Amino acid sequence: MASKSFSRLKTDVTGASQDALHAPKSYDRKPTDYTSHGITDNDIFLLPGSDYQLIAVLTAIAMAVRLFRIYQPSSVVFDEVHFGGFASKYIKGKFFMDVHPPLAKLLITLAGWLAGFNGDFDFKDIGKDYLEPGVPYVAMRLLPALMGVMTVPAMFLTLKAAGCRTMTAAMGAGFIIFENGLLTQSRLILLDSPLIVFTAFTALAWTCFTNQHEQGPSRAFDPSWWFWLATTGIGLGATVSVKWVGLFTIAWVGSLTILQMWVLLGDTRTVTPRLWFKHLFARAFCLIGIPVAFYMALFAIHFVCLVNPGDGDGFMSSEFQATLNTKSMHDVPVDVAFGSRVSIRHHNTQGGYLHSHNHMYPTGSKQQQITLYPHKDENNVWLLENQTQPEGLDGQTISGSKAWDKLSPTMIQDGAVLRLYHITTDRRLHSHDVRPPVTEAEWQNEISAYGYEGFEGDANDLFRVEIIKPMCDGAEAKTRLRTIQTKFKLVHLMTGCSLFSHKVKLPEWAFEQQEVTCAKQGTLPNSIWYVEQNEHPMLGADAEKVNYRNPGFLGKFWELQRVMWTTNAGLVESHAWDSRPPSWPILRRGINFWGKDHRQIYLIGNPVIWWSSTLGIAVYIAFKGLSVLRWQRGYRDYENVSFKRFDYEIGMSVLGWFFHYFPFFLMARQLFLHHYLPALYFAIMALCQIYDFATNRISGIGMKERPFIGLGGIVAFLTLSIVAFTMYAPLAYGNPWTQESCKRVKLFDTWDWDCNSFHTELSQYSILGSSAPTGEKTSAPAVPPPADVKVERKIPSSDGVVTSQASAAESILTQEEKIEYRDQDGNLLNEEQVKALEGKVSFSTRYETRTRVVDAQGRELADGSAGAEGFGPPHPDVDREPETMSDGSDSLGRDSPATASPEEDLLKEKSVEKAKFGTPRPASEGNEATK
DSSP states (O other), X not given: OHHHHHHTTSSOOOHHHHHHHHSXXXXXXXXXXSOOTTOOOOOGGGOOHHHHHHHHHHHHHHHHHHHTTTTOSOBOOTTHHHHHHHHXXXXXXXXXXXXXXXXXXXXXXHHHHHTTOOSOOOOOSTTOBSTTTTOOHHHHHHHHHHHHHHHHHHHHHHHHHTTOOHHHHHHHHHHHHTOHHHHHHHTSSOSHHHHHHHHHHHHHHHHHHHHHHHTOGGGXXXXXXXXXXXXXXXXXXXXXXXXXXXXXXXXXXHHHHHHHHHHHHHOTTTOOHHHHHHHHHHHHIIIIIHHXXXXXXXXXXXXXXXXXOOTTGGGSOHHHHTTSTTTOOOOEXXXXXXXXXXXXXXXXXXXXXXXXXXXXXXXXXXXXXXXEESSOOGGGEEEEEESSOOBOTTSOBOOSTTTTTTSOOOBOBTTOEEEEXXXXXXXXXXXXXXXXXXXXXTTEEEEEEEOXXXXXXXXXXXXXXXXXXXXXXXXXXGTBOBTTTOOEEEEETTTOOEEEEEEEEOOGGGTTOEEEXXXXXXXXXXXXXXXXXXXXXXXXXXXXXXXOOOOHHHHHHHHHHHHHHHHHHTOOSOOTTOOOGGGTTTTOOOEEEEEETTEEEEEOOOXXXXXXXXXXXXXXXXXXXXXXXXXXXXXXXXXXXXXXXHHHHHHHHHHHHHHHHGGGGGOOSOOOGGGGHHHHHHHHHHHHHHHHIIIIIOTTSSSSSOHHHHHHHHHHHHHHHHHHHHHHHHHHHTOOXXXXXXXXXXXXXXXXXXGGGSBSSTHHXXXXXXXXXXXXXXOOSOOOOOSSOOEEEEEEOOSOOOOTTOOTTOEEOOOOOOOEEEOTTOOBOOHHHHHHHTTTSOEEEEEEOOOOEEOTTOOBOOOSSOSSOOOOOOOSSXXXXXXXOOOOOSTTSOOSOOOSSHHHHHXXXXXXXXXXOOOOOOSSGGGOOOO
């Protein structure tokens, strides 16, 4: 077979002559088996040498475009906050939770580690400088950039494998090179470039396999057939291991596989049932088995790398957390008795342990705070007392909290009434008919710690144990309290409310720890607790022990998939730069990535390429609709081989576009323009195939007979694309730009980058580059305002002004302090307008320092520091804090409206759950969490 193939290529040919050479003599003869009518052998390993030379040239151009000033900007941009931060956590081994699989993050980490990154830089803030701490950010950006470069030869080879001529394949590769959106995404530490290159790799492998399959029984199961089928499986595994968008690629390949199997089923002459099942099992192994094994192997590496506790372990179950270093525990006595010292953990929120510290509520009873704290700490330890003190052998009552230490253990049964004594502060868990300081609902009572050493307590300290039998592990755990195995409620005896916690954080005065209340109608999952640590002086070394069950790899893998799915589905709140799928094909809006020093990075596509590809999709849809109507009316269009090949070959690409685009219509979560980029890749493929058919393969329209027309069209198309690319390149590279140039190419108001943030003249960049502070921040596109009116109160700070690296000739003229009232659009309000809005809107305070810089002659230079920081809001599509909290802006803790019912509390919990806040802190340095 190989010798025949090479003999066909003794003459180096290109374009149409090559297609004619490869075309079999039976091109127009309808086959009698499952061989596709009109198929040609498009083996990409047998291309002429000139094609490989052209690939090298195109790749070199792509490298120059992608790597141009990749060091710019030298500060954190948009989602580099998160994906760079993940690299730090991988190197430190700190567990984190992200909604995306680990492949791209591991590759970025590897690039940084090889370049000497030690993980100390946290990537915490957009605009944070890379240079001073010596972060090898260029090396980390090189990985997605080089992957973006590899997308160019992938497009060229895919179009060649689909039967396109060389110049059409070069046009498609050129579109990838000069597509501004693909360029922007591939120059930063982001996941989309790896996603797109693996999608492109999969499309290439599947197109090559389809070409092998369509050549009929003679090519089935030969080495090249197996190679491309297995390579497709590897591509699918890699794609879905970057983002779950890879599932759409799997759906595309899967649907075409079903079509192939259906065609094979209809070939009764050459495909026996045994052979059909051989085809089925081969595809199942390569297209299901290989991707699944690849995907799971990446998570095995993920778990090996992340062995220490981190920000994300709070998302996971206690069993999962116990597999992390310092989170594991020794075996503990299983039986819980009166006098046991226990730590009690909340079951549902993974918020942590029942906790108290020597700080009081600022409102309500002003008694000692009760919270949920996610780390092990001495303030988590409680002593379980009976409701009455025990009697000794002499019949005398033994007083004190340690009265049970020398008595035979009395196990705590279901329904037992007890008190919880906080050892470190000598106060007991307590509740009463007082509203909590944050969740001020009628059905919620405050939980506090009350008393002092030697105090006997009162009736409000009594709680009844109610075991939740369906949730317990083992028969004994359903009748009496057992460590880990028993899940129970603590019901306040006097009021009937249950000890309760939910995903709402307390403000600064409670160290941002999770709220605990006593709920009369609390949802069952949030009222469930269990004992994790347990010790009793009279339970000896021979007492029955218990520990968390090790979930093993499969248990951890499935749990993490569930958490990723739940978290991903929960990203439903609005975002400043989100957009919906109908706007993507028309390029209605982009994403602001970064703004600083009068420059911006804004994700926007190349309008020529973007709109042309959308037009190509529309052309095929119109063609398909018309062809179906003509077929129904009895026309025999599908007997024309070119018509049939046009429908199938372009239909395969359009189907890829469909599967990577329309599923987003079913999602309620946040979506952004970059979600369309894989679909854009398939749209560009379809556009190029349509052009190739029109100029090279369809007779009767005059273009096939005049190849110079097709070549001229390609040159014109690429020229327009390059011109458009150049016009919008400053937004991709973060280059200097002028306001006039910006406004000239801003075609729509929905393209919401801010032209006023640029200088009026390019010469100003060089002047200010030597005299202005290097850390100067300029305003970028304002965050779109909410529907309701918000008034902002601005108070410029009176603190000393620091102008770093300013020249000696510059001086500070004056410092002013004044109060300005502005609306959400930044418009200044007068006193009458402010007075009219009082009581109707909320006011937020913002402190600003404005510096006027002058030269030696007293001339004021352009104000580079005026305005708010111009960075785009952080992307939410990343790891978040597992326990949420309020912003703590109200010192009294009433940061959220009171809820009137448990249903409203659930809604409130979901709403605050989405926000990202600080990590819960220990109440004092002496009580820091165990690391």
